[in-house]
Amino acid sequence: xxxxxxxxxxxxxxxxxxxxxxxxxxxxxxxxxxxxxxxxxxxxxxxxxxxxxxxxxxxxxxxxxxxxxxxxxxxxxxxxxxxxxxxxxxxxxxxxxxxxxxxxxxxxxxxxxxxxxxxxxxxxxxxxxxxxxxxxxxxxxxxxxxxxxxxxxxxxxxxxxxxxxxxxxxxxxxxxxxxxxxxx
Amino acid sequence: xxxxxxxxxxxxxxxxxxxxxxxxxxxxxxxxxxxxxxxxxxxxxxxxxxxxxxxxxxxxxxxxxxxxxxxxxxxxxxxxxxxxxxxxxxxxxxxxxxxxxxxxxxxxxxxxxxxxxxxxxxxxxxxxxxxxxxxxxxxxxxxxxxxxxxxxxxxxxxxxxxxxxxxxxxxxxxxxxxxxxxxxxxxxxxxxxxxxxxxxxxxxxxxxxxxxxxxxxxxxxxxxxxxxxxxxxxxxxxxxxxxxxxxxxxxxxxxxxxxxxxxxxxxxxxxxxxxxxxxxxxxxxxxxxxxxxxxxxxxxxxxxxxxxxxxxxxxxxxxxxxxxxxxxxxxxxxxxxxxxxxxxxxxxxxxxxxxxxxxxxxxxxxxxxxxxxxxxxxxxxxxxxxxxxxxxxxxxxxxxxxxxxxxxxxxxxxxxxxxxxxxxxxxxxxxxxxxxxxxxxxxxxxxxxxxxxxxxxxxxxxxxxxxxxxxxxxxxxxxxxxxxxxxxxxxxxxxxxxxxxxxxxxxxxxxxxxxxxxxxxxxxxxxxxxxxxxxxxxxxxxxxxxxxxxxxxxxxxxxx
Numbered sequence: 001x002x003x004x005x006x007x008x009x010x011x012x013x014x015x016x017x018x019x020x021x022x023x024x025x026x027x028x029x030x031x032x033x034x035x036x037x038x039x040x041x042x043x044x045x046x047x048x049x050x051x052x053x054x055x056x057x058x059x060x061x062x063x064x065x066x067x068x069x070x071x072x073x074x075x076x077x078x079x080x081x082x083x084x085x086x087x088x089x090x091x092x093x094x095x096x097x098x099x100x101x102x103x104x105x106x107x108x109x110x111x112x113x114x115x116x117x118x119x120x121x122x123x124x125x126x127x128x129x130x131x132x133x134x135x136x137x138x139x140x141x142x143x144x145x146x147x148x149x150x151x152x153x154x155x156x157x158x159x160x161x162x163x164x165x166x167x168x169x170x171x172x173x174x175x176x177x178x179x180x181x182x183x184x
Numbered sequence: 185x186x187x188x189x190x191x192x193x194x195x196x197x198x199x200x201x202x203x204x205x206x207x208x209x210x211x212x213x214x215x216x217x218x219x220x221x222x223x224x225x226x227x228x229x230x231x232x233x234x235x236x237x238x239x240x241x242x243x244x245x246x247x248x249x250x251x252x253x254x255x256x257x258x259x260x261x262x263x264x265x266x267x268x269x270x271x272x273x274x275x276x277x278x279x280x281x282x283x284x285x286x287x288x289x290x291x292x293x294x295x296x297x298x299x300x301x302x303x304x305x306x307x308x309x310x311x312x313x314x315x316x317x318x319x320x321x322x323x324x325x326x327x328x329x330x331x332x333x334x335x336x337x338x339x340x341x342x343x344x345x346x347x348x349x350x351x352x353x354x355x356x357x358x359x360x361x362x363x364x365x366x367x368x369x370x371x372x373x374x375x376x377x378x379x380x381x382x383x384x385x386x387x388x389x390x391x392x393x394x395x396x397x398x399x400x401x402x403x404x405x406x407x408x409x410x411x412x413x414x415x416x417x418x419x420x421x422x423x424x425x426x427x428x429x430x431x432x433x434x435x436x437x438x439x440x441x442x443x444x445x446x447x448x449x450x451x452x453x454x455x456x457x458x459x460x461x462x463x464x465x466x467x468x469x470x471x472x473x474x475x476x477x478x479x480x481x482x483x484x485x486x487x488x489x490x491x492x493x494x495x496x497x498x499x500x501x502x503x504x505x506x507x508x509x510x511x512x513x514x515x516x517x518x519x520x521x522x523x524x525x526x527x528x529x530x531x532x533x534x535x536x537x538x539x540x541x542x543x544x545x546x547x548x549x550x551x552x553x554x555x556x557x558x559x560x561x562x563x564x565x566x567x568x569x570x571x572x573x574x575x576x577x578x579x580x581x582x583x584x585x586x587x588x589x590x591x592x593x594x595x596x597x598x599x600x601x602x603x604x605x606x607x608x609x610x611x612x613x614x615x616x617x618x619x620x621x622x623x624x625x626x627x628x629x630x631x632x633x634x635x636x637x638x639x640x641x642x643x644x645x646x647x648x649x650x651x652x653x654x655x656x657x658x659x660x661x662x663x664x665x666x667x668x669x670x671x672x673x674x675x676x677x678x679x680x681x682x683x684x685x686x687x688x689x690x691x692x693x694x695x696x697x698x699x700x701x702x703x704x705x706x707x708x709x710x711x712x713x714x715x716x717x718x719x720x721x722x723x724x725x726x727x728x729x730x731x732x733x734x735x736x737x738x739x740x741x742x743x744x
Contacts, residue, residue, distance in 0.1 A: 072330045072331045073331075073440070074329075074330035074331065074335070074443070075443045075446070076330075078446075079443070079445060079446070090440050090441055090442060090443075091440045092439075092441055093436055093437065093439045093440060093441070094440075102331060103331050103363075103364065103440075104331040104440055127329070128330055170326065170328075173358070173360060174360035174363075176357070177357070177359070177360045
């Protein structure tokens with residue numbers, strides 16, 4: 001299909017009305033920002049952008065309200081991560097966790113922030129609600145190594161995120177059944 | 185072993201009967217050998233379904249174990265031809281026999297088939313039954329998949345996907361049972377996850393011959409446990425982890441090490457004894473995580489021993505040999521192989537000796553046999569023995585003793601030439617010694633004797649006293665790092681595949697032996713393992729007619 005271009009009128013051929021119109025917009029913004037106090041740009045980095053609700057920033061590990069690591073090292077996020085940014089070292093046979101009954105927590109948990117594409121799959125797949133995409137959007141560093149965040153750093157950045165405390169609940173339920181007939 | 189007996193039973197003419205599985209006609213034998221005793225017992229519906237690859241969900245049924253029929257997951261509907269007063273089938277208008285559908289379902293694992301029977305495995309009623317059974321099984325199941333090692337290869341997970349519900353209707357408190365019970369040196373038991381299928385109990389009693397496990401208490405409190413005061417520590421305990429359909433029995437060795445969906449599975453053969461159990465190597469990112477048995481009814485059925493299964497950690501050891509070393513200096517393959525070839529070419533006949541290892545593959549031993557012929561060398565291998573058991577573990581701990589015999593590296597009795605080689609070195613007659621994968625200082629050739637040699641070529645995987653004395657040190661590969669074949673104690677030639685990359689400069693022995701043989705004798709034409717196997721099969725009488733592809737996953741038997 002061929003769309004023929006409309007021939008320009010005499011005024012349009014002059015270009016001057018369009019130039020004047022452009023200057024009008026510029027002048028309006030000039031006066032608004034000078035005297036109206038309405039700025040279009042932001043003084044970044046002194047001024048930080050307020051992130052909207054539901055924004056997908058950097059993924060961090062979180063603790064529950066008792067201060068326990070929520071991650072149980074199931075490695076589903078490592079599996080689902082499209083750019084393979086997550087690397088988890090499982091605990092091995094020793095597998096001590098820092099809270100009762102969950103039996104397992106990661107020995108090491110690394111996210112390569114240079115690889116992360118902020119897709120949110122890790123948060124979606126996590127069965128323990130242990131990893132969340134929080135609001136950090138400006139991750140910078142001087143070396144590549146610096147941007148591989150380890151478990152301590154991720155937990156410190158993630159903070160506390162209250163949850164249902166499934167493992168604690170299970171542990172308490174089992175304790176209530178102390179009259180269980182077999183002591184092994 | 186009973187399963188081997190069943191394969192050896194000469195097939196007497198067993199009457200075949202026709203049944204229908206989901207409308208497809210199946211001709212199944214009326215009787216099938218019992219997996220334990222070998223006695224002929226009626227063929228069951230699940231076996232008839234398996235003949236036409238119709239999968240009936242099940243937990244407690246295992247083709248190599250006696251039938252228990254307790255999980256109820258394999259419930260199916262069926263019908264039989266109706267008989268008239270004259271004991272003849274009543275026919276429909278179109279001439280087909282009239283089928284009377286049973287009002288009740290039957291468990292496919294324990295119900296014998298009968299002529300003309302029709303089995304229905306995917307009716308709405310069957311689906312409902314499976315959903316119901318699954319819901320009952322999940323009542324007390326802890327659902328701790330995130331911390332369960334079985335996740336990813338769990339039957340409960342698989343069938344939950346097919347027949348499960350997204351929400352539990354069970355609002356009461358679950359019965360809590362002991363968790364992380366130390367059952368034995370290699371096994372951890374989680375009683376909450378157990379669905380009481382008794383596969384482990386039947387395996388321990390009937391196959392391993394160690395009646396150590398049992399179920400105590402009643403109803404919801406049913407608990408799997410070892411006999412009080414008894415430790416579950418026979419040499420076959422880890423097979424119970426394989427056959428456990430859920431995560432109740434887990435391996436201490438593999439516990440919390442890696443999630444199973446990351447593991448690359450490579451078909452291989454266990455190299456810990458002459459039985460040559462077929463295995464699957466689970467590896468991820470060049471690290472071996474576990475061995476699992478692979479079914480081969482001619483060798484190991486579905487099992488393997490704990491000794492062989494746990495004998496893999498040396499593959500990833502830190503002190504593995506990585507560099508080609510020529511007289512103490514790091515060197516390169518081409519330089520070392522050229523120098524060795526020159527030395528071998530100029531060596532006087534009879535001044536060379538070869539000590540190969542019966543842990544090497546048939547192909548490598550055959551290449552060494554070629555060098556032996558060229559240099560009229562003395563050759564031998566080192567016997568390695570241990571205690572045998574009645575099931576799978578062989579007293580001969582070399583995986584390829586018969587390969588060494590068939591390729592002509594050693595005589596029927598292994599190790600008889602070793603004193604002669606030692607004497608030859610002592611008298612100065614033998615000036616060049618090639619050692620592959622053995623520490624000869626432990627077998628009568630001391631470090632002082634090795635010091636007398638003009639040329640000592642050593643290829644090994646881990647450092648030892650012999651590798652320290654070597655003039656030419658060639659780093660080799662573990663069997664998991666290369667391809668090749670072993671000939672087991674019964675003369676079965678079985679191939680194995682490469683699971684992980686060798687460390688550093690290490691190369692498969694057959695690759696550099698090929699270069700060496702080419703440099704010394706000029707023989708060529710087998711740069712791939714397939715070609716090399718073909719050449720060997722042509723040359724070695726016992727292997728005549730075999731091809732790499734023809735070996736398949738289960739191997740081929742040769743006469744010894």
